[in-house]
Amino acid sequence: MNWLDICALEEINVLGSRIVDGPKGDIAIFRTSNDEVFALDDRCPHKGGPLSQGLIYGKRVACPLHNWQIDLESGEALAPDVGCSHKYPVKVEGGRVLLALKTLSDCA
Amino acid sequence: MKKLKLVMVGNGMAGVRTLEELLKLAPDLYDITVFGAEPHPNYNRILLSPVLAGEQTFEEIVLNDLAWYQDNGIDLRLGRKVVDVDRRKRVVIADDGSSAEYDRLLIATGSNPFILPVPGNKLDGVIGYRDIADTEMMMATAKTHSHAVVIGGGLLGLEAANGLKMRGMDVTVVHLTDWLLERQLDKTAGKLLQSALEARGIKFRLNTVTDELMDNGEGRVCAVQFKDGDVIPADLVVMAAGIRPNTELAEKAGIPCNRGILVNDTMQTYDPRVYSIGECANHRGIAYGLVAPLFEQAKVCANHLAQLGFARYQGSVTSTKLKVTGIDLFSAGDFMGSEGTETITLSDPIGGVYKKLVIKNDILVGGCLYGDTADGGWYFRQIKENANISEIRDHLMFGESALGDVGHQGQSSAANMPDSMEVCGCNGVCKGTIVKAIQENGLFSVDDVKKHTKAASSCGSCAGLVEQILISTVGGAADVKPKSEKAVCGCTELNHGQVRKLIREKHLTSLKQTMGELGWTSPDGCATCRPALNYYLISTWPGEAKDDPQSRLINERAHANIQKDGTYSVVPRMWGGVTNPSELRRIADVADKYNVPMVKVTGGQRIDLLGIKKEDLPGVWKDLDMASGHAYGKSIRTVKTCVGSEFCRFGTQNSTQLGIDLEHDLFNMWSPHKVKLAVSGCPRNCAEAGIKDVGIIGVDSGFEMYIGGNGGIKTEVAEFFVKVKTAEEVREYNAAFLQLYREEAFYLERTVHYMQRVGMEHIKKAVLEDEANRKALAARLQYALSFEQDPWKERIETPVLKKEFDRIPVVAVEEAAV
Numbered sequence: 001m002n003w004l005d006i007c008a009l010e011e012i013n014v015l016g017s018r019i020v021d022g023p024k025g026d027i028a029i030f031r032t033s034n035d036e037v038f039a040l041d042d043r044c045p046h047k048g049g050p051l052s053q054g055l056i057y058g059k060r061v062a063c064p065l066h067n068w069q070i071d072l073e074s075g076e077a078l079a080p081d082v083g084c085s086h087k088y089p090v091k092v093e094g095g096r097v098l099l100a101l102k103t104l105s106d107c108a
Numbered sequence: 109m110k111k112l113k114l115v116m117v118g119n120g121m122a123g124v125r126t127l128e129e130l131l132k133l134a135p136d137l138y139d140i141t142v143f144g145a146e147p148h149p150n151y152n153r154i155l156l157s158p159v160l161a162g163e164q165t166f167e168e169i170v171l172n173d174l175a176w177y178q179d180n181g182i183d184l185r186l187g188r189k190v191v192d193v194d195r196r197k198r199v200v201i202a203d204d205g206s207s208a209e210y211d212r213l214l215i216a217t218g219s220n221p222f223i224l225p226v227p228g229n230k231l232d233g234v235i236g237y238r239d240i241a242d243t244e245m246m247m248a249t250a251k252t253h254s255h256a257v258v259i260g261g262g263l264l265g266l267e268a269a270n271g272l273k274m275r276g277m278d279v280t281v282v283h284l285t286d287w288l289l290e291r292q293l294d295k296t297a298g299k300l301l302q303s304a305l306e307a308r309g310i311k312f313r314l315n316t317v318t319d320e321l322m323d324n325g326e327g328r329v330c331a332v333q334f335k336d337g338d339v340i341p342a343d344l345v346v347m348a349a350g351i352r353p354n355t356e357l358a359e360k361a362g363i364p365c366n367r368g369i370l371v372n373d374t375m376q377t378y379d380p381r382v383y384s385i386g387e388c389a390n391h392r393g394i395a396y397g398l399v400a401p402l403f404e405q406a407k408v409c410a411n412h413l414a415q416l417g418f419a420r421y422q423g424s425v426t427s428t429k430l431k432v433t434g435i436d437l438f439s440a441g442d443f444m445g446s447e448g449t450e451t452i453t454l455s456d457p458i459g460g461v462y463k464k465l466v467i468k469n470d471i472l473v474g475g476c477l478y479g480d481t482a483d484g485g486w487y488f489r490q491i492k493e494n495a496n497i498s499e500i501r502d503h504l505m506f507g508e509s510a511l512g513d514v515g516h517q518g519q520s521s522a523a524n525m526p527d528s529m530e531v532c533g534c535n536g537v538c539k540g541t542i543v544k545a546i547q548e549n550g551l552f553s554v555d556d557v558k559k560h561t562k563a564a565s566s567c568g569s570c571a572g573l574v575e576q577i578l579i580s581t582v583g584g585a586a587d588v589k590p591k592s593e594k595a596v597c598g599c600t601e602l603n604h605g606q607v608r609k610l611i612r613e614k615h616l617t618s619l620k621q622t623m624g625e626l627g628w629t630s631p632d633g634c635a636t637c638r639p640a641l642n643y644y645l646i647s648t649w650p651g652e653a654k655d656d657p658q659s660r661l662i663n664e665r666a667h668a669n670i671q672k673d674g675t676y677s678v679v680p681r682m683w684g685g686v687t688n689p690s691e692l693r694r695i696a697d698v699a700d701k702y703n704v705p706m707v708k709v710t711g712g713q714r715i716d717l718l719g720i721k722k723e724d725l726p727g728v729w730k731d732l733d734m735a736s737g738h739a740y741g742k743s744i745r746t747v748k749t750c751v752g753s754e755f756c757r758f759g760t761q762n763s764t765q766l767g768i769d770l771e772h773d774l775f776n777m778w779s780p781h782k783v784k785l786a787v788s789g790c791p792r793n794c795a796e797a798g799i800k801d802v803g804i805i806g807v808d809s810g811f812e813m814y815i816g817g818n819g820g821i822k823t824e825v826a827e828f829f830v831k832v833k834t835a836e837e838v839r840e841y842n843a844a845f846l847q848l849y850r851e852e853a854f855y856l857e858r859t860v861h862y863m864q865r866v867g868m869e870h871i872k873k874a875v876l877e878d879e880a881n882r883k884a885l886a887a888r889l890q891y892a893l894s895f896e897q898d899p900w901k902e903r904i905e906t907p908v909l910k911k912e913f914d915r916i917p918v919v920a921v922e923e924a925a926v
Contacts, residue, residue, distance in 0.1 A: 007916055015632060015658040020916045029916075033632050050674040053662040053722075055635040062635035064662040064670050066535070067565060069635075080560055101918075 001089060003098040009035065012097065017052040017061075022101060027088060028052035029097060030072055032059060037097055038072035039090040045070075045083025111139045114413065115200055115210035117190045117357060119144025121153055122386030122402035123216030124172055129410030131180055133601065133629060137414060140182045141208045143200070145189040146239055149174050152550045154399055154585060156243050157264075157432075160271030164547070166240060171550040183208075193361035195379055212381055212413060215358055215369060219351035219387035219397065224259060228321030232328040234345045237268045246344065250275035253343030257281075257332050259318055261288040263430055265348030266301075269310050270432045272344070280311040280340060282318055282332070284349075292428050292439040296455060297462045297478040304435055304460065321345055353388045353395045368395035373420045375409040385409045391421060398426050399585040403552065411601060416627060419601070427488045428583060438484035438583070441474030441491045442466055449473065452505050463505060470498040483507035485522070485579035489588065522576030531577065532563035532570045539577060546581045553587040554578060555598075597636035599628050604640070604854035611644050617653040619645065635661070640855035643742065643778060647850050650892035657912070663740035665912065667899045668725055676725060677718045680734035681775075684749045684767035684787075685713025691734060698731045710739070712746030712784065723913050729900040735775070736900040742856070744774040745784045748796065752789030752806070761806025763789035766835050770804075773839055774846065776896035777889070780853040780862070783846060798826050801859040802842055807831075811838050815845060815871070816863040824860040827868060830876055844875045844885035850892075 012018050012031040019042055020027045026042035028051050038059070042052045049065030056062075059072045069078040075085040089100040114130075116123050119142050127140060148170075155169040177184040188202040193213065201207045221236025223229050233249065235242050250256075250272055258269045261283030273279045281288075287298030288305075302312055317335040321342070324330035332342045353368040364370050364378045368390025371377055375385050385405040387397055396402060401424035411419035427440030445451050445466045454463040461479035465472060465487065472490045477483070486508045490497060497504055525531075527540030545551060545560040554575050558564050564571040579586045595601050602610070607626065616622040619641055623633055633641065638659035645653035657665050668676035680695070695715055699707050705719035714737055720728055729736075738744060749767030753759035767787040777783070786795040787804045797803025799819035803826045805812045810833040817826025829845070832838055848871060853862040863871065875882050903909045 004918060006918070011911070011916075013658055013911075016912075018914075018916055021918050023918075026915075047672065048674070050670075053666070053670060053674070055638065055661060056658070057632035057634050057638065058630060065672065067635065080562060099918075 001100045001102065003091075003100050006097045006099050009037070009092055009095050009097055012037070015056045017054075017056065019050075019052050020099065026050070026052070027099070027101075029090060029099065030056055030061060032056065032072070035092070037090050037092055039088035039099055040070070040072065040075050041086040041088075043085060044068055045077055045085055046081065051085065112137060112211040113209055114138035114140045114212045114214065115208050116140065116142045116214040116216060117200060118216035118218055118386070118388070119146065119150055119184070119186070120216060120218050120386065121150060121171065121399060122218070122406055123214060124150040125403050125406035126214060126216070126385060126409045126413070127180075127182070128172075129407050130413050132598070133410060133414035133416065135180075138212070140180075141210075142177070142182055142184050143188050143190045143202060143208075144184070144186045146241070147187040148240055149177065149184070149186075151240065153239070154582075155547075155550075156237075156240070157267035157271055160243050160246060160268065161274045161432075162271075168548055169550065190357055191360075193357065193382075195361055195363075195382070198381065210381070212383065214409070214413070215363075215377070215382060215384040215388060216386045217354040217357055217388045219395075220354050221347050222350040222352050223347050224318060224349060226318055226320055228323060228329060229347075231321055231323055233343055234321060234329050234347065236347045237264055238351075246272060246346065247275065249344045250277050254278055255280075255341040256344040256346065257340065257342040258346045258348055260284075260348035260350065261312070261314070262291065262348060262350070263289065263428060265346070266305065266430060267432060268346050268348055270305070270308070272346075273308060273310050277344070278311075279309075280313060280342075281305075282313045282316050282334075284315070284317065286314060288312075288314075289430070289437075292430075292443070293437065293476050293478070294444055294464060296453075296457075297437065297439075297464070297476050300457065300460060300462055300478050301430075301435065301437060305432075351387065351397055353390065355388060358384065358388070366390060373408075373422060374412045374417075375405055375421060376412070383409050383413065392423055394423065396424065396426065398428065399552075400424065400587065401426060403585075403587055407601075416601065425492055427484070427491075436481040437476070437478045438481040438488075439474075439476035440484070440488045441472075442468075443474040443476040445474070454505050465504060467497065467501075470496050470501075472497050472504070481580070482522070485576045485586075485588075488579065492588075522573055522580050525577075531573055532561075532565075535562040535565065537561050537563035542574060542577050543581050546578060551578070552582060552585055596640060597634055599623075599630045599633050599637050600626060602626060604857075607641070608644055608648070608852075608854070611641075611648050615649075617645060617649050619656055619659060633659075639664075643780065643855050646778065647892070651895045664742070666722060666725065667736060667740060667903065668720070668722075669740045671718065673719075675719045675721055677716050677739070678720055678725065678728055678732070679710060679714055679716045679737035679739035680732050681737040681771070682714040682734075683771050684747055684764050686749075686764060686768065687715075694732055694734070698728055701731065702728055710746075712739070713748050714739075714746065723915055726904050726910055726913050730904050735898050738776075741778065742781050743779055743783065744771070744777040745782050747771040747774075748784070748786040748800070750788050750790075750794040752787075756789060758792060759789035759806070760808045761789050761811065762835075763787040763795065763804075763806050766804065766806075766811075766838060767795075769835070769839060770842060773843060774893075776893055776898065777846070777850075778896075779846070779850050780855050781858045783849075783859070785842070799823060800826060802826075802845065804838055804842075810834070813838060813841060816860040818858055818860045820858075827863070829868075829872070840882065840886050841875060843889045844882040845871065847885040847889035847892075848874050850889070 017028050017030045028040050028042040030038045042050050044063040046068045049063045051061050053064040054061040061070050068081050075087040077083045091098050150172040152169040152171050158164040190200050191203050192201045199207050199209045221238050256272045256277040256279045258265045258281045261281050269279045269281045287295045319335045320333045321329050322331040329345050331339050333339045355365040358369045359365050369384040371384050371389045371391050375383050377384050386402050405421050408419040408421040425441050430437050449466050449468045452465045463477050466474040471494050475487050525539045529539050531539050564574045575588050642656050642659040646655050662670050668678050702724050704717045708716045710716050747767040747770050749764045752763035783801045785802045786797040786800040788795040788797045789806045797805050799817040803814040812831050813829045814826035815829045818824040
């Protein structure tokens with residue numbers, strides 16, 4: 001896995017997110033209240049809303065356009081909605097956020 | 109910590125609902141064991157009649173499948189009847205000898221059908237109508253036999269009769285009194301119902317007492333004999349003459365019972381470790397047999413089992429609906445009328461419509477509707493909310509639609525809508541989809557419908573209509589409450605009023621502290637409660653509570669309006685709708701520099717720049733060098749003005765200047781919902797002050813102030829508030845009213861809805877009659893605003909706040925892409 005150094009963890013607000021210019025469009029990096037980080041394509045499976053702009057709670061983000069709830073761990077929409085945003089491997093090491101630009105898909 | 113043990117006896121709707129509520133509140137508090145005498149998981153007992161009539165299958169009415177019990181770690185023991193409770197050892201014993209210890213015991217044994225004490229009542233073919241086994245037995249009998257007699261012309265009896273008729277049997281209903289459904293309908297409506305059922309081929313014998321059930325010689329019933337000597341053939345006798353609370357177990361355990369297990373307002377029995385809810389419980393002398401009150405009890409009981417200890421059950425107003433397809437009747441409250449009540453009736457026996465409303469002291473206390481029940485839900489709400497109807501009395505009988513424009517709140521006529529009609533315009537959900545979801549999933553609340561269908565989950569303007577559909581589908585079982593009583597969201601049991609009060613009383617100043625102290629069930633809350641809490645904190649403790657940008661929705665975080673493609677719109681403030689060449693030049697330059705795809709004039713007398721990328725926002729703001737217009741916030745939006753006495757030949761007051769002053773007074777004000785003002789310089793009212801939160805109309809002798817107008821989803825005309833002489837007074841009264849609104853309204857409650865909730869009198873008392881209070885309110889607003897600054901300026905000047913708008917570039921992308 002080719003890990004890219006993105007930024008310091010502090011650069012992302014708690015319960016906030018940042019946008020990374022990915023090769024295939026924007027990637028949203030989220031930070032939860034427990035300092036876990038997750039990375040998803042910055043596109044809601046519904047109408048392409050920028051998930052990075054949503055409100056984050058637990059391990060979920062609510063899309064800013066129509067309030068779809070997306071699970072940060074899997075990228076999948078919560079019932080009754082169906083759909084999935086691609087996720088990327090991301091981790092925190094030594095206070096730095098590292099991202100691998102390899103799309104993972106759990107999408108059915 | 110070691111878990112407590114909760115044992116529940118009875119696996120019906122009320123009990124399992126209590127567990128669901130409990131699991132929401134305290135998922136890890138108890139190890140739960142459930143004993144169910146029936147071999148089935150919890151199913152929707154009120155839908156047995158559609159199953160009998162062949163309209164639904166048993167699988168469709170299961171509410172909690174076995175996986176649900178498993179997922180929640182519940183030890184489910186089906187087909188086992190609890191026969192004894194040893195309260196000293198705190199253990200229950202089942203009929204197979206197995207046992208379970210408890211710290212808390214919940215008795216939810218429901219009720220038994222009342223079996224008439226007549227000879228022959230134990231013969232084969234004689235049953236009550238209570239559960240799946242009875243239903244299956246009736247369905248089987250209908251295939252092999254032809255004559256059915258139903259004893260009891262109540263809701264259950266008529267539903268059974270209808271189902272058996274649909275399955276091809278010859279059915280006679282025997283009833284003790286003068287008319288059918290005497291506990292739900294008055295005589296006129298009862299007779300109408302009888303003719304409608306007779307037209308379907310069901311026969312009736314009213315005022316008839318059953319004397320004996322006769323044996324065919326092989327132990328099976330073959331006929332029914334009445335007191336008057338008549339005998340009619342019967343291969344099946346269904347006893348539907350009422351239910352009796354099933355208190356056998358409780359009585360054996362020595363728990364005081366009197367037509368039900370006696371419980372207090374917390375659903376506790378005389379033994380503090382033992383709770384009881386549902387049809388077996390007697391609360392203040394009433395054992396409820398309908399599902400809606402039982403769900404209210406379940407909520408209260410769960411609250412106490414979860415050791416929260418603040419909920420109280422204080423009895424319910426009930427409404428009923430007969431689940432016989434094609435027959436519409438609805439009754440609620442005191443439909444017969446009693447001393448001191450007045451009655452309004454509408455009767456059209458030929459058209460098959462009958463309506464009766466019972467009023468006491470200008471409050472609707474009951475009603476029964478037959479033939480046209482479209483307004484049943486609306487009447488029911490009036491009854492539950494104790495609404496004063498004196499002003500609408502003339503039109504009351506004709507339903508809500510007769511009150512004029514009903515907008516999209518949907519109280520119109522949900523029942524008459526075709527299935528294909530769109531209900532939720534945001535998510536494209538039709539009525540049929542909602543009805544199907546309600547029936548298939550056993551939904552009882554608007555929140556459930558939102559979760560399953562998305563209807564009403566976006567702008568929420570169709571929530572009223574969804575509620576109507578819910579009521580017309582499940583009748584009195586619908587869990588409908590005014591917003592003031594509803595929990596803020598799924599993270600808490602508390603409603604908005606309670607949260608506001610507690611934040612003030614406990615001096616809570618941060619989100620974390622609030623969620624901790626008030627027992628939030630999820631660590632970060634959710635997208636519904638966090639923005640509300642954030643508002644309550646900063647409005648209650650200005651200067652003390654810190655605004656949390658992460659708890660604001662995107663528009664208020666980015667200080668711009670997000671558009672469908674993820675770009676933003678920027679609306680700079682134009683005080684009172686007045687601009688100048690230099691501002692217009694800057695706007696034009698910004699539009700050129702940032703390739704703004706659209707420049708549009710808004711309804712609030714200013715200019716909107718659409719299609720701006722988020723990372724460009726700080727640059728746009730800097731180049732504009734204008735104040736934030738807050739077009740994106742639950743905040744002061746605009747003050748619309750006309751040109752007024754400075755230019756207009758009709759103008760009586762300088763409305764433009766007053767508008768500018770008011771806008772400066774309120775600049776940066778956050779509020780429960782958006783706030784719009786308008787000032788007109790004469791009664792021609794060109795600034796449309798009649799549909800604003802605060803509207804001011806200049807007249808020769810001063811200013812008239814109107815409050816609570818709204819031009820949005822549902823047009824609401826503002827109500828006259830006060831007339832004052834000077835512009836200074838307008839500014840003071842305006843500040844005081846809006847501060848009152850800021851302090852008392854619930855999040856997302858517009859001024860009109862706030863006004864409807866607390867009443868104009870309350871507002872007048874606080875602002876008009878009490879001068880000291882008015883001045884104090886205005887001063888508090890000023891104090892709160894002293895901590896605010898222009899958010900655009902703040903973000904241009906503060907690097908750490910600008911971070912929100914910066915993107916992170918990735919270098920060496922090619923090698924990295926796998």
